[in-house]
Amino acid sequence: MNRFFSILFLLCLLLSLTACGGKPQDADPPGGAPAQDTAAPPEAPPADTDNPEEPVLTEDEARRAAFAEILRTAHDRQLLPDGTVLDGNSIESIEGNLFALHDVDGDGAEELILLWQNAAMAGQTEIVYGYDEAAGEVREELREFPGVIFYSNGAAEAPWSHNQGWAGEFWPYTLHRYALESGVYENMGSVDAWDYSLISNGFPHDVDADGDGMLYTLLTDNWNFTYHQGSAGSGEYWYYEEPPVDGAEYLAWRDGIVGDAEALELSFVSLTAENIAQTLDVPYEALITTLLPNAAG
Numbered sequence: 691m692n693r694f695f696s697i698l699f700l701l702c703l704l705l706s707l708t709a710c711g712g713k714p715q716d717a718d719p720p721g722g723a724p725a726q727d728t729a730a731p732p733e734a735p736p737a738d739t740d741n742p743e744e745p746v747l748t749e750d751e752a753r754r755a756a757f758a759e760i761l762r763t764a765h766d767r768q769l770l771p772d773g774t775v776l777d778g779n780s781i782e783s784i785e786g787n788l789f790a791l792h793d794v795d796g797d798g799a800e801e802l803i804l805l806w807q808n809a810a811m812a813g814q815t816e817i818v819y820g821y822d823e824a825a826g827e828v829r830e831e832l833r834e835f836p837g838v839i840f841y842s843n844g845a846a847e848a849p850w851s852h853n854q855g856w857a858g859e860f861w862p863y864t865l866h867r868y869a870l871e872s873g874v875y876e877n878m879g880s881v882d883a884w885d886y887s888l889i890s891n892g893f894p895h896d897v898d899a900d901g902d903g904m905l906y907t908l909l910t911d912n913w914n915f916t917y918h919q920g921s922a923g924s925g926e927y928w929y930y931e932e933p934p935v936d937g938a939e940y941l942a943w944r945d946g947i948v949g950d951a952e953a954l955e956l957s958f959v960s961l962t963a964e965n966i967a968q969t970l971d972v973p974y975e976a977l978i979t980t981l982l983p984n985a986a987g
Contacts, residue, residue, distance in 0.1 A: 752826065756821055772830070786960070787961040788807065789966075792840075799821065805958060832848075835850065842954060845951060850880075856885060856889040879908060880909040906940035
């Protein structure tokens with residue numbers, strides 16, 4: 691009888707195990723390795739905080755970051771990279787100045803043109819900055835009085851700040867041409883004029899071959915403003931030490947530098963914090979000080 695109940699108990703036990711899905715599972719899988727929760731992702735290794743990877747600027751980003759620092763320092767501190775203090779005594783006067791991005795020298799990359807015009811005449815200036823990728827720094831290419839005309843062949847025509855001579859309606863100017871080897875604009879000479887209708891005494895009519903009453907003085911980079919004052923009508927009343935020339939010689943000089951190049955159209959915007967950010971869109975401002983270490987003065 692006891693044997694009968696023992697057999698019955700074993701049969702019930704087997705039936706109950708089958709109904710529950712088979713044999714019971716081990717607490718640990720074979721091999722002694724603990725069971726893993728496959729739903730939980732493995733933990734990522736801790737970040738190396740001692741040597742974080744720094745972002746690498748592209749050439750264009752580095753150029754724009756450097757240009758942005760120049761503009762922000764001019765806007766906030768009225769200071770140029772070389773330490774020049776700019777004329778600006780209010781936010782209204784400061785933001786009345788302008789800047790533009792344009793490839794004015796023809797080297798294939800944009801330059802920064804800062805037009806500081808809202809100041810006393812002695813403090814007005816127009817500056818072209820380029821970016822030297824090899825050196826990782828900005829380079830001043832040209833600094834002149836505002837009103838520079840840039841040409842498609844790399845020439846630049848810079849008006850003088852004053853016209854107090856004998857030129858009349860002709861405004862004296864200096865011509866520059868960008869030199870790729872040096873990375874800056876080279877002074878190619880200047881021109882002033884003598885208008886007979888303004889100053890007739892001593893006007894050398896024999897030089898005025900075309901008879902239009904205009905003569906021109908071509909000046910080298912080291913011209914001397916001292917002029918000779920002869921007696922009226924003597925033909926020795928020269929404005930400069932260099933003798934004047936007629937229009938044909940003046941135009942030949944100009945054409946040798948400007949030629950048939952077209953004047954560039956630049957889009958200037960006001961020097962505001964919003965325009966600086968919107969135009970340059972600098973992605974890594976934290977690296978600006980390393981790109982332009984002398985900007986702080």
